Amino acid sequence: MSNHEQHETSHRPVQRKEMSRRQFLSYTLGGTTAFMMGGAVLPMVRFAVDPLLKKKDSGTLVKVVEESKITSEPQEFKFKIHQVDGWYESDPELVAWISKGEDGKIFALSPVCKHLGCTIFWNTKGHNEYDCPCHDARYSIDGKNLAVANSPLDEYEVVVQDGFVYLGPIIPNTRV
Amino acid sequence: MFKTVYNWIDERLDITPLWRDVADHEVPEHVNPAHHFSAFVYCFGGLTFFITVIQILSGMFLTMYYVPDIINAYASVDFLQHQVAFGQIVRGMHHFGASLVIVMMFLHTLRVFFTGSYKAPREMNWVVGMLIFFIMLGLGFTGYLLPWDNKAYYATKVGVEIAASVPFIGDYIADFLYGGDIVGAQTLTRFFAIHVFFLPGALIAMLAAHFLMIRRQGISGPL
Amino acid sequence: MAHGHNSNEKVVYVGDTRVKKGKGFQTPPDYTAFPGKSEAFIPNFLLKEWMVGCVVLVGFLTWCIAEPPPLGYPADPTNAAFIPMPDWYFLFLYQFLKYPYVSQDYVLLGTMGVPAIMFGALLLAPFLDTGKERRFYRRPIASSLMLVTLAGCVYLTVVSWDHYQHMLEKNGQVPEHHEREERVREAIEEGKPRPNFMKKTAAVIEPDDPAATIAQEAACLGCHAADLGGASGPALIGVGNRLSKEELVDTITHGRNNGAMPAFEGQLSTEEIDQLATWLSKQTQE
Numbered sequence: 001m002s003n004h005e006q007h008e009t010s011h012r013p014v015q016r017k018e019m020s021r022r023q024f025l026s027y028t029l030g031g032t033t034a035f036m037m038g039g040a041v042l043p044m045v046r047f048a049v050d051p052l053l054k055k056k057d058s059g060t061l062v063k064v065v066e067e068s069k070i071t072s073e074p075q076e077f078k079f080k081i082h083q084v085d086g087w088y089e090s091d092p093e094l095v096a097w098i099s100k101g102e103d104g105k106i107f108a109l110s111p112v113c114k115h116l117g118c119t120i121f122w123n124t125k126g127h128n129e130y131d132c133p134c135h136d137a138r139y140s141i142d143g144k145n146l147a148v149a150n151s152p153l154d155e156y157e158v159v160v161q162d163g164f165v166y167l168g169p170i171i172p173n174t175r176v
Numbered sequence: 177m178f179k180t181v182y183n184w185i186d187e188r189l190d191i192t193p194l195w196r197d198v199a200d201h202e203v204p205e206h207v208n209p210a211h212h213f214s215a216f217v218y219c220f221g222g223l224t225f226f227i228t229v230i231q232i233l234s235g236m237f238l239t240m241y242y243v244p245d246i247i248n249a250y251a252s253v254d255f256l257q258h259q260v261a262f263g264q265i266v267r268g269m270h271h272f273g274a275s276l277v278i279v280m281m282f283l284h285t286l287r288v289f290f291t292g293s294y295k296a297p298r299e300m301n302w303v304v305g306m307l308i309f310f311i312m313l314g315l316g317f318t319g320y321l322l323p324w325d326n327k328a329y330y331a332t333k334v335g336v337e338i339a340a341s342v343p344f345i346g347d348y349i350a351d352f353l354y355g356g357d358i359v360g361a362q363t364l365t366r367f368f369a370i371h372v373f374f375l376p377g378a379l380i381a382m383l384a385a386h387f388l389m390i391r392r393q394g395i396s397g398p399l
Numbered sequence: 400m401a402h403g404h405n406s407n408e409k410v411v412y413v414g415d416t417r418v419k420k421g422k423g424f425q426t427p428p429d430y431t432a433f434p435g436k437s438e439a440f441i442p443n444f445l446l447k448e449w450m451v452g453c454v455v456l457v458g459f460l461t462w463c464i465a466e467p468p469p470l471g472y473p474a475d476p477t478n479a480a481f482i483p484m485p486d487w488y489f490l491f492l493y494q495f496l497k498y499p500y501v502s503q504d505y506v507l508l509g510t511m512g513v514p515a516i517m518f519g520a521l522l523l524a525p526f527l528d529t530g531k532e533r534r535f536y537r538r539p540i541a542s543s544l545m546l547v548t549l550a551g552c553v554y555l556t557v558v559s560w561d562h563y564q565h566m567l568e569k570n571g572q573v574p575e576h577h578e579r580e581e582r583v584r585e586a587i588e589e590g591k592p593r594p595n596f597m598k599k600t601a602a603v604i605e606p607d608d609p610a611a612t613i614a615q616e617a618a619c620l621g622c623h624a625a626d627l628g629g630a631s632g633p634a635l636i637g638v639g640n641r642l643s644k645e646e647l648v649d650t651i652t653h654g655r656n657n658g659a660m661p662a663f664e665g666q667l668s669t670e671e672i673d674q675l676a677t678w679l680s681k682q683t684q685e
Contacts, residue, residue: 025442032449039456040230043269044237047262086241086259087251203444205435210447219451226452227459250473251597257470258583258593268463276459278488289524289545292533299525306522316486326575329474330483338496341510359476399534 059157059169064096067163070106074099074122074130074141077108079167096156096167097122097130101142107175108156108167113137115149144176152176198391206398217291218395220284225383227277232376234270242322244368246361249324274316281309293396301389308382311375318371321364332367333359469576472596477624481575482566491552494559517548603627603636603682610678613671617663627682632660639683647676 019027064079074097083090096108109130111119118134125131129146130139130153138146143153155175157168186192205211207218241256241263243249256263285305288294294302321332336359340350355362438444475481485493492514496502501509520527528541535542567574573581579596586594603611603626614620622632642650651672654662663672 022442025446029442029446029449032446032453036226036449036452036456039460040269041233043262043265043460044234047256047260047266048237048240050261050263053261087248087255199439199441201440202437203440204437208436208438208444208447209451211436216451219448222448223452223455226455230459246474253470254596257468264467265460265463268466268468269459271468272463272466273459275487286545286549290535290542292535292538294525295528295531295533296525302525303522306518310518313488316488320486323470324474325471326474326478326481327469327471327484329476330481331485334483334485334493335489338510341506343507343511359474396533 061157061159061166061168064108064165064167065098067106067160067165070098070100070165072100072102074109076111076122094167095119098158098165099141101175106158106160106165107142108158108165109139109143109173110154110156110170112154113149114145114151114153120153140176142175143173201391201394204395204398207395217283217287220280220287224277224280224284227273227280228379228383230269231273231277234266234273235372235376237266238270239372244322244365246324246364249322249364253323270319274319277312278316281312285309291396291399298389298393298396301386301393304382304385304389308379308386311379311382315371315375315379318367318375321359321367322371324364329359332363467580469574470579471575472579480570480572482563482570482572484563487556487560490559491555494555494562605678605681608678610674613667613675614678617667617671617675619675622660635679636682639680642680644676644680647679648672651675 060081062079062081065077069075077096077098078093079096080091080093083092095111097111098106098108100106111121113120113132113134115132115135115137118132118137120130120132120137120139122130124133127138128141130141130143132138132148135148137148139149139153140146143155145152152173152175154170155173157171159166159168207215209216209219238256241252241260243252253267257267258264288302288305317332317335321328336350336353339353340346342349351357353363353366354360355366484490495513496506496509498509499505501513524541528538530538532538566572582594586592605611614623619635620627623635627635638647650660651667652662652664654660667675
């Protein structure tokens with residue numbers, strides 16, 4: 001150490017690296033507060049977000065109609081699923097428009113308009129299209145969005161087994 | 177960053193004195209358990225407040241699942257306690273916390289009584305404190321009905337019958353609490369509203385008054 | 400406790416120390432004027448308070464994790480066997496109302512009179528006890544009244560709880576929430592789904608069976624209710640799950656629970672009992 005350096009430091013205010021007692025207490029207080037709030041609130045937060053972390057059940061297949069009844073013209077079919085909504089169990093009715101595509105595959109469209117969620121119908125205006133009564137959205141027979149809506153209609157998962165059509169959970173459109 | 181925002185607000189609203197007053201006021205030795213262990217009796221007020229905060233929070237979270245309806249109330253409580261993760265703990269915090277609040281408040285009241293801290297000039301604060309006590313008992317009573325099990329049902333019936341024995345207006349009080357002639361759907365919604373909105377609102381107002389008065393008058397001096 | 404108590408101090412410690420009497424409201428003197436070591440509320444003092452808070456919180460959470468909150472069976476207005484009990488902090492009042500002179504003709508005294516005086520006195524304590532003395536041992540009347548009341552409340556609570564336990568034992572009952580917990584635990588151990596305790600609106604099976612008329616005429620329905628949902632006697636809906644036809648015959652013939660269910664031997668013919676038991680054994684629930 002040179003004299004020069006000593007001279008410099010003696011004129012500077014003393015730089016203390018350790019924190020003051022007050023600062024230490026403040027940090028400890030903050031930590032304790034965080035611990036207390038965390039201890040009390042964490043169980044509640046986990047409780048509140050439980051629906052996010054619950055495993056989604058994959059959805060069961062529901063028998064809807066005989067395969068032989070499906071034509072290339074879409075038909076409306078109603079079917080019931082068993083729904084467990086918390087403590088409330090019910091059997092709500094769902095609607096599917098089922099038809100046979102040009103490729104011979106059976107597919108089922110959900111009638112919920114992708115624009116704002118109204119319920120669409122087949123061919124109400126005579127254009128052989130799905131029409132939405134709310135904002136005139138139109139979809140092709142495959143569910144392709146033609147006007148207003150910006151995505152195609154959703155499909156139900158379809159399984160054909162032993163001459164019957166079974167419908168499962170909703171999936172994004174696979175045909176467009 | 178935080179400092180800049182704080183300064184920006186402080187320049188306009190001068191908020192520093194508000195919290196400085198709370199933060200920097202000196203707490204005397206005779207209530208400090210670090211100096212006299214027996215001073216732990218002065219902690220009960222703060223603990224009552226702490227448990228009350230837990231009650232308010234856990235109550236808020238419980239209403240995410242609970243429905244005040246005679247068909248679904250029991251089912252929803254059953255669901256939230258057993259099917260939702262941590263439901264047992266959250267409902268437990270609210271259920272046992274209710275008892276703990278009463279215990280803490282009781283000890284706090286006894287401390288204030290036996291140290292004579294309710295005497296002039298703090299009479300008003302004592303009265304407000306007693307009102308808080310009554311509100312807490314009311315919260316306990318109304319909360320008891322909400323799970324809609326047998327215990328809830330019969331305890332409520334007994335409680336309202338007691339209220340009904342008041343001369344002249346008793347029947348009106350009972351009808352008001354029942355919301356009809358029986359303990360039923362309308363009683364449950366009423367008790368829910370009282371438990372969740374009316375009494376907590378009154379409680380928060382009273383707590384604010386309680387704390388303001390303490391800050392204004394200071395803690396009572398040593399014996 | 401008054402450390403360094405000294406009448407030469409700025410503040411004189413008589414009664415309350417911070418607001419001087421007779422001069423209107425004054426800003427309380429800063430606690431630095433007090434003797435002994437005062438310290439700032441934040442962070443010094445609050446940290447100590449929080450330490451106590453942490454201990455309480457940890458204890459409280461442990462309790463909440465260890466002990467599930469009680470939940471009984473769904474409310475059933477026809478349940479006559481249930482012993483209603485208020486929450487523990489109302490027990491003293493509940494017990495108090497059982498005593499003579501505060502019940503029956505005097506019930507008003509019990510529900511209104513005495514509580515109004517007690518709670519009123521508590522509410523208005525500062526106006527009743529106006530002396531300057533703060534130390535409890537120098538205020539014998541106030542302190543002893545409080546202590547006697549406390550002892551009374553504790554006594555009433557203990558007696559009430561004791562009576563409840565006694566009643567449970569006498570009736571051979573287990574508190575509902577314990578029974579429920581036990582049933583759930585058993586079901587889960589056996590690998591069954593959680594039992595649903597919501598009372599299904601179950602209907603009587605074959606209500607036109609001639610045995611239904613027998614049940615009515617033999618006054619079975621007086622205790623078991625017209626819809627067999629149970630009143631002072633247990634529900635008979637679903638009894639077919641619990642008892643076989645032979646057991647039913649035996650119960651009807653010889654009674655049960657020391658005559659709580661009377662014996663119908665002699666009142667009903669053997670054929671009638673047989674008919675009744677056949678019909679009851681059909682009362683099954685899924």
